[in-house]
Amino acid sequence: xxxxxxxxxxxxxxxxxxxxxxxxxxxxxxxxxxxxxxxxxxxxxxxxxxxxxxxxxxxxxxxxxxxxxxxxxxxxxxxxxxxxxxxxxxxxxxxxxxxxxxxxxxxxxxxxxxxxxxxxxxxxxxxxxxxxxxxxxxxxxxxxxxxxxxxxxxxxxxxxxxxxxxxxxxxxxxx
Amino acid sequence: xxxxxxxxxxxxxxxxxxxxxxxxxxxxxxxxxxxxxxxxxxxxxxxxxxxxxxxxxxxxxxxxxxxxxxxxxxxxxxxxxxxxxxxxxxxxxxxxxxxxxxxxxxxxxxxxxxxxxxxxxxxxxxxxxx
Numbered sequence: 001x002x003x004x005x006x007x008x009x010x011x012x013x014x015x016x017x018x019x020x021x022x023x024x025x026x027x028x029x030x031x032x033x034x035x036x037x038x039x040x041x042x043x044x045x046x047x048x049x050x051x052x053x054x055x056x057x058x059x060x061x062x063x064x065x066x067x068x069x070x071x072x073x074x075x076x077x078x079x080x081x082x083x084x085x086x087x088x089x090x091x092x093x094x095x096x097x098x099x100x101x102x103x104x105x106x107x108x109x110x111x112x113x114x115x116x117x118x119x120x121x122x123x124x125x126x127x128x129x130x131x132x133x134x135x136x137x138x139x140x141x142x143x144x145x146x147x148x149x150x151x152x153x154x155x156x157x158x159x160x161x162x163x164x165x166x167x168x169x170x171x172x173x174x175x
Numbered sequence: 176x177x178x179x180x181x182x183x184x185x186x187x188x189x190x191x192x193x194x195x196x197x198x199x200x201x202x203x204x205x206x207x208x209x210x211x212x213x214x215x216x217x218x219x220x221x222x223x224x225x226x227x228x229x230x231x232x233x234x235x236x237x238x239x240x241x242x243x244x245x246x247x248x249x250x251x252x253x254x255x256x257x258x259x260x261x262x263x264x265x266x267x268x269x270x271x272x273x274x275x276x277x278x279x280x281x282x283x284x285x286x287x288x289x290x291x292x293x294x295x296x297x298x299x300x301x302x303x304x305x
Contacts, residue, residue: 074294074296121302126298138291139297141293141301
């Protein structure tokens with residue numbers, strides 16, 4: 001699918017956070033790694049606080065997975081992962097959850113299937129973005145899981161499930 | 176320096192002085208005139224000094240100076256020398272003060288601190304798993 005540009009978007013997310021190497025005990029894209037465990041934890045908090053959270057979430061059918069690279073990643077191999085949903089204005093949230101307001105940014109949005117997420121993801125990041133005169137604006141990436149296109153029951157085992165990718169971008173600065 | 180007014184008092188006060196305030200904003204809202212004011216903050220200057228520092232032509236500089244004098248942001252107490260008035264300094268300080276504590280500055284600061292791309296290591300570990 002051809003990438004599209006979303007302008008001046010501010011993601012305000014509410015969810016659970018992990019910091020560390022999410023693959024220290026299990027490989028990428030398996031159900032045993034820390035990211036999968038984080039989704040399970042998020043699901044539990046969601047279930048426990050459904051009445052409150054249902055009013056807060058903008059669309060409870062869309063989940064987001066935010067990956068932030070901190071400055072020390074090179075030495076530690078640790079980074080932040082947040083699994084979350086988008087919110088509007090809130091007064092109170094469950095203690096186990098955190099709110100993240102990302103900077104206002106333009107995003108490239110593209111969709112891949114689970115089956116070719118790495119090939120297409122890598123192509124967009126490494127080729128499409130620079131070839132179209134853009135560069136990454138902030139060191140994070142967001143994956144979006146829309147329930148109609150990503151069936152949580154089959155998840156990563158269904159190669160046709162789709163994942164949306166949001167990368168904050170800016171025009172390449174010519175020096 | 177600033178008295179705390181309620182929003183109603185603030186609006187009423189601004190509405191009462193609307194034209195005067197608008198004239199001041201218009202006078203300051205020009206890059207050359209703002210530059211003149213900033214130059215004069217450091218001390219009195221002759222026309223020639225200002226011409227050199229602002230890189231303006233004689234007529235243009237004279238016009239800007241007239242506008243600033245008319246609105247009493249600068250004055251010319253001695254022959255040949257221009258000086259910022261206490262009002263002129265007050266407005267410049269108020270602007271700087273407002274900007275210093277504004278969300279605009281805060282967000283710009285955060286933007287500069289946070290900007291950046293993934294490291295090659297991160298990209299390799301993130302996308303290179305195929």
